[in-house]
Amino acid sequence: MLKAGIVGLPNVGKSTLFNALVANAQAQAANFPFCTIEPNVGSVTVPDQRLKILGDISSSKEIIPTRIEFVDIAGLVEGASQGEGLGNKFLANIREVDAIVHVVRCFEDPDVIHVSGSVEPIRDIEIINLELGLSDLAQIEKRRDRLKKSLRTNDESLLEDSVLEKLYLEIEKGGMAKNINLSIEEYDLIKPLGLLTNKPIIYATNLSEEDLCKGNNYSDEVAKIAAKESSEIIRISAQVESELVELGDLERIDYLEGLGIKEAGLETLIKATYKLLGLRTYFTTGEKETRAWTIKAGQTAPQAAGVIHTDFERGFIRAQTIDYEKFILAGSLVEAKNKGWLRSEGKEYLVKEGDIMEFLFNV
Numbered sequence: 001m002l003k004a005g006i007v008g009l010p011n012v013g014k015s016t017l018f019n020a021l022v023a024n025a026q027a028q029a030a031n032f033p034f035c036t037i038e039p040n041v042g043s044v045t046v047p048d049q050r051l052k053i054l055g056d057i058s059s060s061k062e063i064i065p066t067r068i069e070f071v072d073i074a075g076l077v078e079g080a081s082q083g084e085g086l087g088n089k090f091l092a093n094i095r096e097v098d099a100i101v102h103v104v105r106c107f108e109d110p111d112v113i114h115v116s117g118s119v120e121p122i123r124d125i126e127i128i129n130l131e132l133g134l135s136d137l138a139q140i141e142k143r144r145d146r147l148k149k150s151l152r153t154n155d156e157s158l159l160e161d162s163v164l165e166k167l168y169l170e171i172e173k174g175g176m177a178k179n180i181n182l183s184i185e186e187y188d189l190i191k192p193l194g195l196l197t198n199k200p201i202i203y204a205t206n207l208s209e210e211d212l213c214k215g216n217n218y219s220d221e222v223a224k225i226a227a228k229e230s231s232e233i234i235r236i237s238a239q240v241e242s243e244l245v246e247l248g249d250l251e252r253i254d255y256l257e258g259l260g261i262k263e264a265g266l267e268t269l270i271k272a273t274y275k276l277l278g279l280r281t282y283f284t285t286g287e288k289e290t291r292a293w294t295i296k297a298g299q300t301a302p303q304a305a306g307v308i309h310t311d312f313e314r315g316f317i318r319a320q321t322i323d324y325e326k327f328i329l330a331g332s333l334v335e336a337k338n339k340g341w342l343r344s345e346g347k348e349y350l351v352k353e354g355d356i357m358e359f360l361f362n363v
Contacts, residue, residue: 001043002294003069004202004273005097009124011112012105013206013238018042018072020241021266040072046281047267048292050324050354054283055290057332064291066281068270071097094132095194099273100201102128103238106218107208121205121218125225132196133171139193140168160189171197176229200276202232204269212237213260232272236265282355283324284308285333301349305359315362319345324354333358 022042045065055063150157176197205219226233278297306313330336
């Protein structure tokens with residue numbers, strides 16, 4: 001399951017956002033640092049209107065969306081990489097996620113204390129990124145020390161050490177591991193380290209209700225940083241999200257329209273995460289169930305089949321495939337076959353967004 005870690009300085013709205021996104025999560029949200037000690041984990045369904053339409057057409061007994069896991073990681077402070085504020089433990093939690101959602105406070109509120117005394121998004125981002133970098137430098141140093149004994153006799157160790165040196169120099173000057181172009185072989189060598197500055201980042205600018213639609217000067221500053229890093233950025237309001245949880249469907253639509261926005265922050269965040277990680281959705285549908293499956297862009301039909309079960313990938317023969325729009329137009333798989341719209345795709349086929357697939361395989 002896809003996992004995204006929600007990070008930021010204390011009191012930027014992380015736990016409030018987490019509670020709202022997961023709805024029933026019990027993460028404590030309080031106006032003091034370190035209110036979240038253990039990382040809270042919540043799994044949410046990925047909203048996709050196509051699922052119900054497919055399910056209705058196929059008269060499916062069950063509709064199963066794909067899911068994404070959010071991890072609420074306690075607030076980092078300056079010096080976290082040296083253990084300040086229980087920082088080392090929290091940094092270790094970030095190593096396990098696929099993407100980082102960096103919540104940046106972009107609202108003024110005298111009743112909510114800022115750990116640094118004022119709202120300054122650029123400074124806050126620099127503090128977090130510095131701590132991530134310092135933690136990575138320590139990781140790289142430890143790994144290079146372990147490699148020393150095998151450098152003279154092992155070519156792979158020699159290659160890994162040279163890659164680590166490049167990464168160290170980049171991070172030391174304030175850059176990120178993801179700034180370095182690595183070959184697949186080089187990337188595979190350093191992947192086990194889980195370098196924090198190699199994680200894709202989504203900046204979630206936490207705004208007041210009034211600024212949510214158009215943003216403000218603070219969120220504009222974050223947008224410039226995101227563009228420079230080739231990171232994603234979204235506007236979100238933890239307070240608005242927490243209020244949406246209490247509303248019914250029609251009330252939610254009216255409330256969002258009143259704010260001048262089309263979708264809730266959860267949808268916005270999930271879309272940004274999928275875009276950042278290069279993810280795609282394909283579907284299987286029938287009377288038993290209609291289900292969404294998540295794959296990476298560029299994956300082949302056998303690899304997509306392997307997401308369902310490894311046996312499907314090993315014994316893959318071919319995939320009966322039709323794109324979503326044509327399926328809707330046909331009205332059923334049977335009718336799609338009658339019209340000759342159902343394609344037979346082999347092992348080299350690259351699965352596209354919205355493909356509806358039926359796999360043939362040998363057990």
